[in-house]
Amino acid sequence: MANEEKVTGKVLDRKIAARLLTYVRPYRKLFVIALTLTILQAVLSPLEPILFQYLLDNQIPQGDIAGLRNMIFLIIAVVIAQAIVMYGNTYLTNWLGQSIIRDIRVQVFDHILKLKLKYFDKTPIGKLQTRTINDVETLNDVFTSGLVRIVGELLQLAAILAAMFYVSWKLTLAVLVTLPLLIFATSIFKNKVKVAFQKVRTAVSEMNTFLQEHLTGMQIIHIFNREKVEMDRFREINKRHRKAHLNTVLYYSIFYPVIEIISALTLGILVWYGAGRVVQSELQFGELVAFIMFQSMFFRPIRLLADQFNILQMGMVSAERIFIVLDTQEMIPNNGTIRELSGESHESLIEFQNVTFAYNEPEWVLKDISFKVKSGEKVALVGATGSGKSTIINLISRFYEIQEGNILINGKDIQSYHLDYLRQLTGIVLQEVFLFSGSIYDNITLNNPDIPLETVIEAAKRVGAHNFISRLPNDYHYEVQERGSTLSLGQRQLIAFARVLIYDPQILILDEATANIDTESEEIIQMAIDQVMSGRTSIIIAHRLSTIQKADNILVLHKGKLMESGNHQELLKQEGLYYQLHQMQFAATE
Secondary structure, eight states: OTTOOOOOOOSSOHHHHHHHHGGGGGGHHHHHHHHHHHHHHHHHTTHHHHHHHHIIIIIHHHTOHHHHHHHHHHHHHHHHHHHHHHHHHHHHHHHHHHHHHHHHHHHHHHHHHHSOHHHHHHSOHHHHHIIIIIIHHHHHHIIIIIHHHHHHHHHHHHHHHHHHHHHOHHHHHHHHTTHHHHHHHHHHHHHHHHHHHHHHHHHHHHHHHHHHHHHHTHHHHHHTTOHHHHHHHHHHHHHHHHHHHHHHHHHHHHHHHHHHHHHHHHHHHHHHHHHHHHHTTSSOHHHHHHHHHHHHHHHHHHHHHHHHHHHHHHHHHHHHHHHHHHTOOOOOOOOOOBOSOOSSOOSOSEEEEEEEEESSTTSEEEEEEEEEEOTTOEEEEEESTTSSHHHHHHHHTTSSOOSEEEEEETTEEGGGBOHHHHHHHEEEEOSSOOOOSEEHHHHHHTSOTTSOHHHHHHHHHHHTOHHHHHTSTTGGGOEEOGGGTTSOHHHHHHHHHHHHHHHOOSEEEEESTTTTOOHHHHHHHHHHHHHHHTTSEEEEEOSOGGGSTTOSEEEEEETTEEEEEEOHHHHHHHTSHHHHHHHHHHHHHO
């Protein structure tokens, strides 16, 4: 992707590895047990060939039937012990890995929730999905097939090599003759697969972003008949994803046969040299059989190690990407301590003092804006699209930080309020109501178990939503589909009003709440608006001026500047910008 983070791609970055190990701390006892089982498994590995050697060189030539039987039982016991240790090790490492990625995934999502909206304005959602799901899942392999397994394979190699030298150093050298070839092939494979895996991760992130955007905007695709064009684009992305995966398959399909050839060559050298020594009575037959078993056991961990190092490397890449998200500190500072409005009633509940703001400097959206909203007052914001109306409501709740000026709540700067309390003060009903998958009850309460159903029903009745909800299957437990697609716009708006009423904010903000509502539904919606505005300080954004004529004060914005203010009649008498807007809408209606 064009905006993919730059990562080092090191096989083992010490800082990243050390940071990953901090997630092991809560499970360190379990980690120690898993590591102990890994060491035990490595120690048990060379016992089987040594026991077979002893059996072939002692019990069988001597005809010791009792000793032969005991040795067979001992070999069986070793095999069973290996199986038990392997089972315990596999289960514990996977349990450990799943527990750790659960903790990391929760931490990543919790961190994302705290990021300010500006971060999401410039970061693709599909990219964050990849970090939270795919990259975190890759880390599971680091703990289950990476660190512990690599330690196990290295210990097993060391144990096998030590046993081989103990039995016969000459045969050991015969086995190690092809080791340079093995190291060379493994090095090339590791480097090639590293690049291929990085391309796979990039392709997955690109695909997630594309799917998220297009599934969300499916209506636009259908409206403009873009199905074929977007399908062709998806084929290209999928083609890159497929090509990246096939490259990894290609390298594996070459590497494993090469390893098998080198292993077969090593076995040929071992048999050729060892058989000659057996014929010349310089070597016992049991030693040769043991070394054939050793040779097979020696190459297996080397073959696996190449794969484990690639898993570890991809885990490092995923971990680095995850830590980039976790290290992102694009958050609204929450240093305020005020958690309640003071008992003293200030002249104005909300006050903007010479506020200047830009989402991206120096493209100023608001320019030196000043106004006051008294407690209980109903204030309307009007103006053309892009005049700064929605920006003002974003600033009241500190979704964005202003560059110049001050915003006061009850006479105190909003930065002195604790962020949680500040946002509890405001309730917002947007033009596009977002409903989550789940029941109507869950959407009204936002999954707050402390709000009883009776309270929800009472709120729904007050805003006029109870009638349509009670007619739905399972009424308040009716499962709405994703984004509330099974409900009409008016029904979704009524649910949004019930949601606001439940949380009882002191400041109500309506952002084009009736813009997309049909005439039949508008009367019900207007009644709901009257209910939720009762006794609250309200700020209303509306294009239809007929809906705000009863507002106590109307602020007219134009290109980020406050041009006029006053009630409906006062503004009409001025025959300024508001008068022009009113005349245009009146003419359109006529």
